[in-house]
Amino acid sequence: MLQKPIALALLAAFSCAAPAAEDAELAAIRSQLAELKKNYEQRIAALEDKLAQSRAQAEKPAAVAAATEAPRLGTPAGGFNPEISLTLQGQYKSMKNIDERGIAGFWPAGGHDHESEGIKGISKRGFSVDHTELMLAANVDPYWRGQAILAALDGEVEVEEAWFQSLGLDHGIGLKGGRFLSGIGYQNEQHPHAWDFASAPLMYQALFGEHGSYAQDGVQFKWLAPTPIWLEFGAEAGRGANFPGTDRNQNRAGAGALFVHLGDDVGSSHSWRAGLSYLHTRAREREAEVHDANDVHGDASFTGRSRTWLADFVWKWAPDGNPKYRNFKFQTEYFHRTERGDIGCVGEEAGAACDGTRDSYRSRQSGWYAQAVYQFTPHWRAGLRHEQLDSGSLRIGANVLAQLGDENQMFARYRPKRSALMLDYSWSEFSRVRLQYERDRSMPGVTDNQFTVQYIMSLGAHGAHKF
Template sequence: MYSRVLPFWLAPLAVMAAVNVSANELNPDVSVTLDGYYKQNDTALSHRDQGFGLGHTELSLSAPVDDLFSARLTTVFEEHDGESEVLIEEAYLQTNGLPFALNVRAGRFLSQVGYLNGRHLHEDDFVERPAVYRALLGSHYYDTGARLNALLPTPFFWQVGAEAFAGDQLSEGEEDIGVFTVNTRLGGDISLSQSWQLGLSWLRNRHAKNADTGDGAHDHEEEEDHDHSHGAAYTGEDLYIADLVWKWSPNGNTRDQQLTLSGEYLYADEPNQFAASGDTNEGWYVSGVYQFAPQWSAGLRYGEVDLLEAHGDHFHSQTLEETEVALSWYRSHFSTVRLQYTHQEATGFSNADNTVMVQYVMSLGAHGSHGY
């Protein structure tokens, strides 16, 4: 039979692909993200101080280790009050294609709870995460632990996963496994131009009972200042998150136009050992981002958060309502310049304010593919 094929083989031999393997390809992919901003006024629950500042400056190395494992290291450089810090945000291994579409990740990584938490900050459409994320998850919760995910063999997208973490990045405590999470995600297409995803997550914080209860002193200024990015300022023993995303593009061509509507609701019970049954931290946001041309997008986001600030054996109630409008310009896929206005209305926060921000996010080197 192959004798019949032979004549056809001769011509293609001449155009055999010239595979040019250089030693470079054995090096890990290096990517650097530069994030800088100017902020007119300080705002409540913010991780960015007023004036010129550097945001989330990342250096990331990633590569396949062998045919079974891939690995990534992401370090973050941050500066607060003139002091520089280097944080390890990601240092994990991940399996490539275990049987039954199982997926294991181990080391330090971003928890997959909620919609935004698993995404890198530089992929966001606004300068900062919604207020409820800043309060309950420290903007993005990452920790050291392990994850097991399974993608079910259903005709639509259905993923279930569980994570176990040390928990110290959320609140300090004695337990070896301070946090575990359970998460499920469903999704699909409604038509050629519309798609959706729904997620439900539960995060159990076994350290919440030992959470810092404050010193009881009524000094709000101090309280605002105590933490920049490590861990969350507000906790709860059980955190529940529901998230929904819907995207629309004419003919599914996301290059020219895309509308993204997303919303999340977070609810945390039992803030600390003094909590009574009705004491909770909760909040939500809805966001609409319209990319109206290949290089432009406009976004509007509204969010609320209802918090309890610990003061020794009792709580002070705090609320924050935040409305944000952002306009982003992308020269290419790798550069973003953003102008944003944030309006805050608050009770119990002394530093709530309105502010204008200008931000840039520049991506150098390898650029990993983005999630949904």
């Protein structure tokens, strides 16, 4: 009978202990929840304070800008902060010493030059400094941008480019005015420091002279069509003072150009661009040195029209579109030029055959080049270029032809050729040194093996080069 009361007592004790334990556990959970809630409330309050501070700081500059906007617009010169860059170029060149060096079968783009060292710009041997280019560019306002490039060499400074360009025109329309490199062809818009070889292609030297490009003083209009592929149309009107034209000091335009460019991507690693261009200009008394039929120095002059067609094609490859480590570029251009007008020649000494008589002149010429450049490491590139011109057909009236004789290489029937190998190293996008070998056969009976070591150093801000 004693065991029964003991069992009842133990049962009562356990029944009281169980609720007590449950109450303690629940109290602990409630305490933890309260602590978590307190911590979260503190963190939320801190974030709200931080957000309020950020809003206050953002509103303060906006208010200051609004207060000072009127004075700034009233004094734009005070905000002038242009992009400035300086390009240093120079070279050492080993080649034959050839009197009156030129491109046989083509009118010398250097013009009137009696120096025995040959045409200026393509006859320099040994060490020399190329143009030092100073570039300044900036946005004029939200609607216009301006750029000027000054080239200094041997105490002379020339304005290579000085133009303004629209930024805010709609419907894919672009407008440029001033002095600019024409949009014809592919390489024409590139400055020498952006070339893949140390020299311009023979084609560009024959067409436009020692600078290897055609510049316009005038206006340029472009329209980017709203098409799935990149499609651009352009037109230019200019003074036409540069070769193959001459400065004629007139009110109307002396040269006009039309061009169309199109391109697209092929997958993620390939891209291409093709173009067709037309340049029309006029020349008045465009001069060149000649030896007449009596071997007396004289000056020939051409007056008439010059029309040039250019076709270009470029293909680029880079793994997954990233050209930093490896890339390949193929580039080719073709030209066809016709000139029609009249020609005459005047002798400079007694006994000259040239007497100023003028007669008809017609010429039809063509040429091309193709080059490939492969970057096989982030710093090293190698390139190969081959080019050939065709002096084509030439018709000169019998009266002047008899006076000119047949000893002038500019009237010779010839196909100039040149091949080049290039290797360059770039420490960065701003510094490059290049070694180039050229086998030049641009003159009859002459094979000139030329070696060039070139450096290109760019200082300061410099925009990306064109495609």
